[in-house]
Amino acid sequence: MVVVGAGPAGLTVGNILRAAGVDCVVLECETREFIERRPRAGVIEEWAVHALDRRGLATTLLARAERHTACAFRFEGEQHRFEYREVTGSHHFVYPQPLLVTDLVREYADVRGGDIRFGVRDVEPHAVESDRPAVSYTCPDTGRRRLLRCDYIAGCDGARGVSRAVLPEDRVRVARHDYGIGWLALLAEAPPSSDCVLFGVHADGFAGQMPRSPEVTRYYLQCPPGDDPDNWPHDRVWTQLRRRLAATGAAPLTEGRLTEKRVLDMHDYVVEPMAVGRLFLAGDAAHLVAPIAAKGMNLALHDAFLLGDALAARLTGADPNGRALADYSQACLRRVWDYQEFSQWLSEVYHGAAAGDPFRTGTSLARLRRLFTSRQAAAAFAEQYLGTAERY
Ligand SMILES: Cc1cc2nc3c(=O)[nH]c(=O)nc-3n(C[C@H](O)[C@H](O)[C@H](O)COP(=O)(O)OP(=O)(O)OC[C@H]3O[C@@H](n4cnc5c(N)ncnc54)[C@H](O)[C@@H]3O)c2cc1C
16 A cells, blocks of 8 residues: 555545554655644534544643634624533644644654655556556655555655546546635734634634644635735734724733744645545545634545555455445535535635625624524534534
């Protein structure tokens, strides 16, 4: 087995295969130090943590992650706290993605003895529609090309990887959506300004605050797509955050040095089907969901559980006909489309009031108020926000 990419998806697939005694090589173009520090996600849904735990992959996470039981919306100058655990009995885990990646690499390479090759270049999958596919790459130490023949390839190389590009165009459809909105993604060396996630809906644009650890907080500010982060010096960032997150009686924001500042253009895509021949895509390689509802890593983990289990069953003989592999794409896509739809719905709540259109302002504020006036609306929102539906 060859797994391309050592993100949450690839490392989870690798760990499942190692636990089943399947030989596997993970190829990663970055260094171990780099992937263990790359900041991104932080919110993991409870079902995903339980699924990691069942595979022996959540011991450190369960000991260290914070549990969040509520979020708050700030609009029209007031704060409205939404206690989602009261509605669903479920909570979110907050655990920065680099910590999860660190745990997964350690378990795969140092505990389960998995083969992982960092810093590889020019990775190329071959003959994916044959019975004996292969992956070639340039070894960073010798500069030589190496060829790995395998039974299956797991393409877990994220949004900018190479796996998706080898799928024949006439066999897959790529559905895309562009929100026409940018988010300035910030990390501040500062304790959180609130014990829960904050969403600010404001005529100037959306603002968000997400606690990451007692010392680090993520903030987001809506901005034009393609905006230059240099247009956002320290003072402008904090002035806009204070303005967009203002609410009567709220404590002032805890300010700090900004250690990450980059603009994300909000867009989504979905590749259907997620597999051709013996190449199976998982995570961002197969579908990107803008970080509006903090869903991307959760979907990557969901794919990885299904793919890892299906490959292990096929390769150990428990599923000799590969039925689970045949169902893999369909089984993933149901949750993928559900989460995409929720992200679109939530996007209008966050961004409608800043569209400069009084009609959209009115309807997006009506969506928000409904969460606090209707138990049914609150329950539906909480189920989607936490990913707790019984079926997808
Ligand atoms: C600012 C931000 C905040 C986010 N917040 C959240 C959140 O709160 N909750 C959530 O669920 N999601 C969130 N996400 C999304 C989440 O980070 C991604 O969905 C997740 O990383 C996907 O995991 P993956 O394993 O599919 O891909 P990746 O994490 O991108 O991993 C792919 C790996 O493949 C490697 N690679 C790429 N190309 C090659 C190649 N050619 N050869 C070899 N290796 C290659 C990469 O270096 C990388 O290590 C956020 C994303 C961003 C940008």
